[in-house]
Amino acid sequence: MKSMSTKPNDNTASTIFNACKNCRLTSICTPLNLPPITLDELSTQERVIHKGDELFNSKTPFSSIFAVRSGALKTILSSQPSQPQVTGFYLPGDIVGLDGLETNTHTNSATALETTAICEISFDKLEKFSLNDPTTQRPFLQLMSQEINNNQALFMQQSKKNAEQKMASLLLSISARFKKQGYSDESFSLPMPRADIANYLGLTVETVSRVLTKLNKEQYFNIDKKQISQLHIKKIQQLAES
Amino acid sequence: MKSMSTKPNDNTASTIFNACKNCRLTSICTPLNLPPITLDELSTQERVIHKGDELFNSKTPFSSIFAVRSGALKTILSSQPSQPQVTGFYLPGDIVGLDGLETNTHTNSATALETTAICEISFDKLEKFSLNDPTTQRPFLQLMSQEINNNQALFMQQSKKNAEQKMASLLLSISARFKKQGYSDESFSLPMPRADIANYLGLTVETVSRVLTKLNKEQYFNIDKKQISQLHIKKIQQLAES
DNA sequence: CGCACAGTTGAGAGCGATCAATTCGGGTGG
């Protein structure tokens, strides 16, 4: 009997490499020139969590970051427990969990919005592999810096937009991420409830609902429940760019 | 005649160390265990720029970060040139310029709001000193991570606040930074014009003016032109924490 | 079948934007 492949628990480097090659984890691995063999030591096998399950919460020690393989997560910050803030939606290809770096404990909680498969990457090991090598430390810092720039500039601009423009921006962001993963960018399902969208965008549920209805009528897209179809990307870009 | 101090151009290591020891640059240097001698190689002499001068703009290659010694700067992002966004105010002790890390070019421009003294720190050298040493690379990443967390959570919460609460938060932020530098935290001068405050907070100049007038009447502080005095910190914290 | 929750739709109120007029202040030149 051959001792390779097809076994359910086949956790060899090549298997993991295949699992990772299509996800945005490559945005970390690739620029850092990590040889495939090290991926074996960095990442664990794919893991599945279910709707409502927490991947980590604000009491979880930070030791890993996570790549979303399928499904969707939301992150919530509850610095004031009375006013939880949805801080992000994470779709296939996204990396979640860097929020724990500062204090060595996650500050957000991450909850599955539906059945979700994730890859766990040990940050300690990633750090050793990437940062001890002078030629790869800069790319890693740049990855962090991206988040700084994206968040600061993007969110400050966001706060000046009206409800329609905020909704448009979110839809474009989701659309772009699906596209990057090889899915349709004009037909997809919104994995999160209206209340989460509202919280994330700083609106009320009622306003989100009204905006979706209005944009639907005006042919920006068709929406039925959570299903978006015929998203008119150019048209909605014009709307978003105020 | 003694050959120490009091000379205008005394640019020795000890002078620079003295110049730096009171500034928030220590938040980089200290946790990284940089020996004082290396500061000589990292930082240059204090430099003065005048109101309206640009420290860097969006075309400046990234090679240094800057510590504000006195005065004040604003950073502006003009990704859509028609809608410039004030992205930050930098007071004594603040570090400005990390925005250039991602693309190796600054994305913001930094303009002096008044006569301002700054220290320039070579990022290349800082990076070599700090990151080649495994015991100091984590603190540096944490510094970056702080910015991520601060910005994301803070700005998302910010966008849900009303005009008074936004103004309160900004005043508290400024007050705290002055305090950290040993200045009064209840009496200080706002270095930026109302228009910059408005742009930064996502409000109009008129609203900023009205809010300041209202908070003045309600004894949160006294304001005369740019001069804030008798800032009632506890009271204004309650307002900010919605 | 009924319950709980998610989502939609409507009416009214309030906050901040907009438009407009006025005041204030710093700088310049006579």
Next chain:
DNA sequence: CCACCCGAATTGATCGCTCTCAACTGTGCG
């Protein structure tokens, strides 16, 4: 030193977007 000017700041009146409160509809699940 004063008159003048121009931009910054204040103040007022009105409009509109979004929130709030409320009722209703739809949906998944026991």
